[in-house]
Amino acid sequence: MILSFHAGTLIFSAHPEPMPEELLKFFTFDARTNAFTACANDYADIVITLIKNKINFTDAAKDYVPLKINRLQKPLQLRxxxxxxxxxxxxxxxxxxxxxxxxxxxxxxxxxxxxxxxxxxxxxxxxxxxxxxxxxxxxxxxxxxxxxxxxxxxxxxxxxxxxxxxxxxxxxxxxxxxxxxxxxxxxxxxxxxxxxxxxxxxxxxxxxxxxxxxxxxxxxxxxxxxxxxxxxxxHIDEMAGSVLSPYIIRTIRTQLAPDELARYREMRAVYTSFIRSRGISFDSPDGWKNFMIQASRSDAGRKAFEAFLEQREISRAGKKKVEYLREIFQNHPKERTIIFTADNATAYSIGRKYLFPVLTHHTKAAERKEFLKLFREGVYSTLVTSQVLNEGVDVPEAAVGVILSGSGSVREHVQRLGRILRPAPGKKQAVLYEIISSDTAEESVSMRRRDHRAYRKKGAGF
Amino acid sequence: MLTSDLVFASKSGRYIKPCFIDPANPELLTLADNLIMLFSRAFEKRFSCRQLDDDLAPLKSLNSKNFPVNALIKLLDDRVSRTNAVPETDHQNMRRELFTRSAELLGSGNFKEYWQFINSNTIDPYCDLPEFDIIADFKPVTPKELLERYNTALVQAILFKAEKLTVIADSPDQGELRRMLKYLKFFRLLCNITKTPSGALKLEISGPLSLFGPTRKYALNLAAFFPAVLRLNEWQLRAEIKDRSSFSILKLDRTSNLVSHYRHFSGYVPEEIRVFHRLFAEKSELWKITGDTPLFVAGKGSYIAPDISFTNSASGKILHLELFHRWHRGQLEQRLEYLERHPEIPLIIGIDRAICDEQSADELAKKYPGAMEKCFRFRDFPGVDTVMRKLNSQKG
CATH class of the missing domain: 3.40.50.300 (P-loop containing nucleotide triphosphate hydrolases)
Structure with a gap:
């Protein structure tokens, strides 16, 4: 009997007839190939079953041998x-x-x-x-x-x-x-x-x-x-101050400029009256999809969609928001800062305005590596990004985070907070700024994304 | 390929209906002609992507299901190659200098000087973003071909959410069926072939993992395979489309008037096969590679489609070679079992060592001694000498 690996599945061939009963919970007969086939991730359970039932077999599936790691190149001290x-x-x-x-x-x-x-x-x-x-x-x-x-x-x-x-x-x-x-x-x-x-x-x-x-x-x-x-x-709040850096969160509300506010209201009215007239609800899982479908079907729909994009752009990148960054730079001139935006266009407009490196999916690998290296070394004090740094990338030196715009996703918000919490020598306290445009839909987006215990922590600084 | 936002389709009950266009519609032909002209012009004048985009903007506002401007632009865009606007400029160095200086000023706390520096800067640090890339090449297409391609691409985009395809081929000739099987092999798909009461062939097409439940793992392969179906004379297709919570059925047939753009599949010869043909012709005097390989019915609705055929120039004997690479492991035992029962099939088999090590070969030889006599093993691609030895060893 041979157990072999084929295209992400396991095939049991040359087996006795009928197929042993114990294996039928894993294997299904595939008429297309005329072979008993199982999911590859059942491998361990299949092997255990074969051994338990003393069924002799050739394991042609496993194509690895144990890895001999006698010692690591660097000592590993687990906390x-x-x-x-x-x-x-x-x-x-x-x-x-x-x-x-x-x-x-x-x-x-x-x-x-x-x-x-x-x-x-x-x-x-x-x-x-x-x-x-x-x-x-x-x-x-x-x-x-x-x-x-x-x-x-x-x-x-x-x-x-x-x-x-x-x-x-x-x-x-x-x-x-x-x-x-x-x-x-x-x-x-x-x-x-x-x-x-x-x-x-x-x-x-x-x-x-x-x-x-x-x-x-x-x-x-x-x-x-x-x-x-x-x-x-x-949890983050259990580890802040010990394993992780202590942190505070500051929510800053800025007003839209009068011309922006007027345009915002006008566009929002076009968009909201369309979704009301079509009975579209964003509470349903298909709400967004419905909006897209309805928007593509008429001139009014297309105008509503354009209005939606414009009012969102105004609230995400209001002039006073971008101006408020100056205050943050002046308060933290020596600290490494990451500015998060919701979209690439805003990230590049900030990069151009303040002459900062911007990391997006357009940034080529070599330069991306260089940006992060120079940021870690302190040559660059600020990085601007839309989504790229949300997850995983290790920049322990960052002590200040600025959320200029983002989605309502709790996960995204927690991940962005996580970027500034890695402990680093000389880092006393991390500060996360969330800048939102008052009297816009950003208020409710902000409420949604803060629904996590990391933001309810005592002294989180709202 | 079209992205989901470019798909126009309607739903009628459980059925999804792609909004096909008429490739002979004069207005659409004019639109296609204009779009092709703008892309060709952009290539000839070495326009940037942004310049081309500006030219296309007025047409984009006309986008609708009967006038799918954005999708046609996407299909034309897939035919474009781009290059950096000023390749000789070291943008990375320019940025490094600019950003290092701004960081120095900001870090020193000398804000006045920092504001002055950034306000007086005239260099765009991001002048090499894709929007500034130059159109370096554009593969030509006729307006009619573009409109036909749109209809096929529309179906392919819907099939990105398919879990399996069912194709009914009415009385396909050997050549058609053989081509279908080659396409299936090429796209690493599996199929179950049965006969309908009317005698047509029913092919249920999916991938190995589909056996354990619905998966969209093979959706891309199915979509890529679809134009091959269009090359059948009489065909019907049914696909189950799953999109989050909704489920719908796509049904098409020959009357959909879709046109395949896969015209020269047999024209594509992988490099290793080309080399094999050349070396074999140089080394073998007795055996010659013949042009046509037949199709054998192998029972249970399955077929054998050999890869290469050889003729013995002395005796006229013909032998066929079928290769089992690492992604054909599943079909190997089925073939051995059939050959064991049908030794008259003039077939030899090459098996990639990746799917059959020494121990497995021994076990298979115990179970299928006759069939394994016709087999040899190879690594990656068979050598000419090994194939010649196996051909010469076949009796009769």
Whole structure:
């Protein structure tokens, strides 16, 4: 009997007839290929069942051998919360999700999980920035070349970092080469496309890392089925002042200039009267889609859509908001500052106005690396970004965050706060500014995104 | 390819209906001609993307389901190559100098000097953003082809949310079926073939992981495969489209008048096959590669579509070679089992070592001794000598 890996599935061939009963809960007969087939991520359970039932088989599926890691290139000293997370994960059979705030050392936890498991590992990350950041960290600890899949690179090594997108495309070919699957920012994994990356991987050991595990129940159960349960959880407010930098949040309200306010009201009236007339509600999951459909069907709809964009642009980038940045620079001339915007156009207009480096998906890899390096070294004191720095990228030196505009997403807001909470020498307190245009829809957007315990912390400074 | 915001489709009950356009409509042909002219002009005059965008802006305001300007622009945009406006300028250096100076002034607390510096700056630090790129190439297309391409692209964009396709091919000839199977193999899709009561072939097409429940993992492959269906003479297609909570069915057939832009699939020859053909012709005197490879019915609604055919120039004997690469693992045992029962099929099989190591080969040889006699293993692509040895070893 042969258990083999095929295109992200497992095939049991040359098996006795009929198929052993114990295996039918994993295998389904595929009439297209005339073979009993199972999902690759059931590999560990299938092997355990075969062994328990004393069924002899040839394991042609697994295409890896244990990784011999005698010692790390750099000593690894786990802090108590990391040690606790590692122990919980090991006790859970080296499966499960660890919820730790940004800046509390999830990457180090992953390094210790690889070292402890001693199996080839694939790390999935959501962005190209994280791809190179993870590769650098892993290179520092392990005395082996690190594979990179994504951002134009395609090298597979016993320890490989891949973007989720590249993993979806490649796992059908490489899903049997790893014994440990690590999903960084694993709240991405349950999406319809990304979940297939984990389904096509035979890795018996799985570690999910996230700071923001909140999601709809259906997605949550998919995540658990792919990686296991949450085995350890720590909150930002529990760790601020010890593991993380202490922080305060300042919400600043600026007025629109009279001409902006008049135009804002005019455009908002066009947009809101259209959605009312069509009975569109943004409380329903299809509200936005309905608006797009209705907007494309008539002249009035197209005008409403244009009005929607204009009133949003005015509230997001009001003149006084952009002017308020001057005050922040004067209050924090020596501190490293990240300015977050909701869109690239605003980010570039600030970059042009104040002559700051702007990081967006248009920034080429080499320059992106240089911007971050010079920012960390203190040559640049300010970075402007729209979405790129929301997640994961390690800039511990940043002490001031400015949310000039953003969505109503709690996750995005928590992630942006997380960017300035990493402890760093000389960093006493992080400050997050949220600048919102008064008397605009930004007020309610701001309320929605602040619905998290990190923002209700005593002394959070509202 | 079209993005979802460019798709015009209506729903009637459970059915989704793409809003096709008439490729012979004079107004649309004029629109297509104008758009092509603007793209060609932008290429000839080395316009920037922003300049082209400015030229297109008045036409964009006419966008509607019967006049899909934005989608046609997207399809033309896919035919464009861009290059940096001033490649010799080192934008990265320019930015570094500018930003370092502004950071120095800001960090020193000398705000007056900082404001003066930024207010007196005349250089745009972001003059190399994509909007400033130059149109460096544009692949020509006729207005009619563009409109036909739009209709097909509309279906492909809807298929991005498909989990599987069902195609009914009415009396396809061997050539048509063989081409379909080649396309399926090329796009790494699987299909279950059955006969309908009327004798037509029903192909249910999805991917390996589809066995365990709906997945959109293969949606891109299905969408890319779709133009191959259009090359059948008589066809019907049904696809289940899932979009968040909603579910709809796409049904099309030959009367949809869609045109495939896949015209020269057989014209594409991968480099390794080209090299194999050349080396084989140089080395082998006895065996010659023949142009046509047939299709064998392999029972249970499945077919064998060999990759290369060889003729023995002395005896006239013909043998066919079918290759099993790493993504064909699933079909291998099915083929061995069939060959074991049908030794008369003049077929030899090459198996990629990635899907059959020493131990697996031994086990398969125990179960299918006759079929495994016809097999050889290779790494990545078979060598000429190995194939010649296997051809010469076949009796009869």
């Amino acid at each position: 108590p919360h990391q040690q606790e997370a590692l122990s919980s994960w090991i006790s859970a059979g080296r499966k499960g999700i660890t919820v730790l705030p940004t800046g509390s050392g999830k990457t180090i936890l992953a390094v210790s999980a690889i070292a402890n498991t001693q199996r080839p590992a694939i790390v999935l990350v959501p962005t190209i920035d994280l791809l190179s950041q993870w590769a650098n960290v892993l290179e520092n600890f392990f005395d082996v070349p690190i594979g990179i899949l994504g951002g134009g690179s395609h090298t597979i090594q016993p320890i490989t970092v891949s973007t989720y997108d590249s993993a979806v495309l490649n796992m059908e070919f490489i899903g049997n080469k790893f014994g440990l699957l690590i999903a960084d920012e694993c709240h991405h994994l349950p999406s319809n496309e990304y979940r297939t990356a984990a389904k096509m991987c035979i890795a018996p050991f799985k570690l999910g890392l996230t700071a923001t595990p909140e999601m709809a129940p259906e997605r949550s159960s998919v995540l658990t089925s792919l990686l296991g349960d949450i085995v350890c959880r720590k």
